[in-house]
Amino acid sequence: MDTAEKKWSEMTWEEKREERFKKWLNPPVNFSGEDAAKLYKERVNRFIKAIKLEEPDDRVPVILPAGNIPAYLAGGNLKTAMYDYDELRRAWIKFLIEFGPDMDTFIGPGLVLPGRVLETIDFKLEKWPGHGLADDIETYQFVEKEYIKAEEYDALIKDPSDFWLRKFLPRAAGAFKAFEKLPQLTAFIGIPVFYVGAFADPEVQAALKALVDAGIETMKWTEAVNDVNRQSLEAGLPSFWGGMSGAPFDMIGDMLRGTNAIMMDMFQRPDKLNEAMERLVPIAIDEAVAGANASGCPIIVMPLHKGTGGFMSNKQYETFYWPTFKKILLGLVNEGLVPMPFAEGNYEPRLEIIKNMPRSAVLWWFEHMDMSKAKKELGGVSCIAGNIPVTTLCTGTPEDVKEQCRRLIEDCAPGGGYILTGGATMDRGNPNNLRAVMDAAKEYGMYKK
């Protein structure tokens, strides 16, 4: 163990990444047949080459922009999938069977949250179909608020887990409100008689019971999700979701302070904001590493929000958003992982800044973006992914979609380093529009050898 760890720490990031790629290429699974095993390797290799800015052996790889669409194609909806795990499993397996032979990766149902767990903990940060939203809504709605007050930055900076347990969780979930009453658990005195007594409080006991109930319910949900993911791997479809991370500015702006407050903080308490973001860097890296170690897939998905064009100036981006975000990117790279920032909104003004990264280390997924410009600016530095408009996917014809893909491939595919996908994912619509994406990759995305 010790020698292996030592060796790991002495490796370059490229060497570490090769180790992780090897693991990704050889998942601990019994493939359903030789074909599946062969296809699996081909698919992963297609992605690996694109990430390394090389031309894949055959064609442009594709991530089908499928969000919650499996639920609808199976005749259900997001609400039924959130509450009925058998239904969840049935819908995603159906999608796997119908699209599986023709996909490069499969996004499992792990992003469909278990409704009963959210109810058990009385989760406040999201609305979902049937709970704050109409039953037939196909996605969640985030509820932004100033959950954390300006003067609470210090608590976050001093002891992040204590802050989460006793300040954030009680506000994020009604069932955990009583955690506010807990004393600081790091009692450095010796005999923990007094703080153990805090757990006799009936409200604290009820909160812990809710936690256990949520755990038991999550286990049931996990069983269904894991089952689908295992079947997908066995069928030869790799995962492209190894773990999650994000930018500290978004962690604070989305979850803790809200957009309005964090924008004010840039002016009123820039030092606290920066200090708090610094504290979140190692936390975000650790979480992503743990996720990737568990999943075996080295791709770290990083949804980005508040740094998009129009939300702040380039100067503010460089002062507040980029420094700690960059630290996380490099921290993940240094662990052999592949950060995949998903830049929601328009990231064109940031291209100049974000290209300052080691070659092939990062994979950028863009929503609204002039992809030919992105290819020009980033092409020699990062693999890029995107960005069929959701509007075309949801309302266009298969021909429209295919044509859009053709143009994207022409702009982005040359020389490698491109993954075809949507600007966002679709939850509802014509399944033939998804098929058109694959058709386009096969027809226009072939690399000539």
Place this chain on the structure above:
Amino acid sequence: MNVEKKWSEMTWEEKRREKFNKWLTVPDIKFVSPEAEKLYMERVTRFARAFLLEKPDRVPCILPVSNFAAYYGSSDLRTVMYDYDELKRTWRKFLHEFGDSDMFFGPGMVPSGKMLEAVDYKLYKWPGHGISGDTTSYQCVEGEYMKANEYDALIKDPSNFWLRTYLPRVFGAFEALRNIPPFTTIEEIAIMSFVAYGRPDVRAALEALLEAGKESVKWMMAVMEVSQEATRMGFPAIMGGLSKAPFDTLGDTLRGTQGVMMDMFQRPEKLHQAMEKIASLTIDSTLASIGDSGVPLIMMPLHKGADGFMSTKQYETFYWPTFKKVIMAFVNEGIMPVLFAEGSYNTRLDIISELPRGSVTWWFDQTDMAKAKKILGDKACLVGNVPTSLLMTGTPQEVKEHCRNLIEICAPGGGYILSGGANIDKGDPDNLRAMMEAVKEYGVY
């Protein structure tokens, strides 16, 4: 809001005057008699003056007793740790039979054996649990509960380290908590995190925590019943809270003596960073714990900085800076730290004399009191230090004579409290009464 603002603008002396004035106000309780109320006020006033380097009517005395009441009541530590009725009976017997004294120690330092068993606490052995049933004290079990390469984890996210690494090691019942994921997450809801709480072993750990919590409340009720009775009878409490020096926290309960001594040489920077972090958390948790006790005193038992444990230079480099930071944080809140220096502190007297005049009290175990009075006498109230050996094996006359000697050395000018160098668990109650006689006979100003 107005009051708070005012508080933050006050000097530490002003804050302390407020805190002591509150302590010196007749508490809102029903005394057993007008005489008890009068005595209570006399006693609190006597202590307050001594702590503040003033002359009281006479030298006050802190009886050096810890588990003494258990044996006085023909019981033993093991019994009263498990049987709260016995705990109450013995402490009340001592309270009612001992006679005049200046204060009373409730049974709060006798931990519940049932609670310790419920959590399978590894840091202590106690009678019938690792040491023989008739032992009069518990025994701390030092170990390397935190490894040298875990300093960063402690510094980066203390509660994360505490809950997921440290607690599973020092509480057998919480071993499964090593399986819970961090609370911090970049996702608005890390749904997979909940899975851990469905695990049978984690559920069992939480059950154990709840059981221990309930047990601890039963124990606390018993302790409070006795302490409140003592107050109603006119005997004040003189301990508002408990705290520690960061170096001791690391040395006692995290790295162990050997580990922390090596760390001074092998990773001094990490040690410093960790002590800074622990200092800040210690300040928070101590101030929160004394919330409304009304007693403006915090007891700090000191261990690894004693003479012989480290050089003066090491004391100045490693022990003193964060210790001082913790002390001054309490002082700045108007609270007086009572620093109980176990072992001897003869070589530290010059260093510790730098604290502001009247800000702290030093309680010495084996320190030379004449030297202490000379160096610290006009700076800090002194407490001590009848030797435990004399209290346990000497005659009442010998004890009284020793007290006379101490009073002659330390009492002049005020700022002195007679007590033992450490507390005794067993022995002749007349030796304790001899101390009370001595202060009345020789300690009148």
